[in-house]
Amino acid sequence: xxxxxNLTNIGNPDKNTIEFRMANGTLNPEVIKQNIFLYxxxxxxxxxxxxxxxxxxxxxxxxxxxxxxxxxxxENFLNLxxxxxxxxxxxxxx
Numbered sequence: 001x002x003x004x005x006n007l008t009n010i011g012n013p014d015k016n017t018i019e020f021r022m023a024n025g026t027l028n029p030e031v032i033k034q035n036i037f038l039y040x041x042x043x044x045x046x047x048x049x050x051x052x053x054x055x056x057x058x059x060x061x062x063x064x065x066x067x068x069x070x071x072x073x074x075e076n077f078l079n080l081x082x083x084x085x086x087x088x089x090x091x092x093x094x
Contacts, residue, residue, distance in 0.1 A: 004020070004021045004023060004024055005018070005019070005020060005021070005038075005074075005077075006018070006019035006020075006021065007070065007073040007074060007077055008070070008073075010063065010064065010066070010073055010077070011063075011064040011065060011066040012066065018042075018077070020039070023035045034090060034091070034094070037087070038081075038082075038091060041081040041082050042081050044081075045080060045081040056080070059076075059079055059080045060080065062076045062079065062080075063076045063077060063079075063080045074091075074092060075088075075092065078091055078092065
């Protein structure tokens with residue numbers, strides 16, 4: 001809830017949202033690239049899920065779970081939008 005990416009309301013029937021707060025300020029090109037990759041992965045996944053929801057059914061079921069920890073929410077979110085495990089770990093570490 002108090003991070004740059006708020007996943008608290010995922011699956012909440014009253015407010016099912018993902019909140020992107022201001023990206024962390026940096027002059028580090030690697031961090032800027034990581035932020036862009038995260039946002040573009042989310043947009044790309046939204047398009048793909050709209051076109052072929054059956055292909056994402058299992059990952060979406062996990063993504064919408066509400067009885068999980070914040071860490072599990074983050075892992076489910078990243079598993080939904082990023083296929084590469086090493087890339088997912090970058091965001092978990094951040």
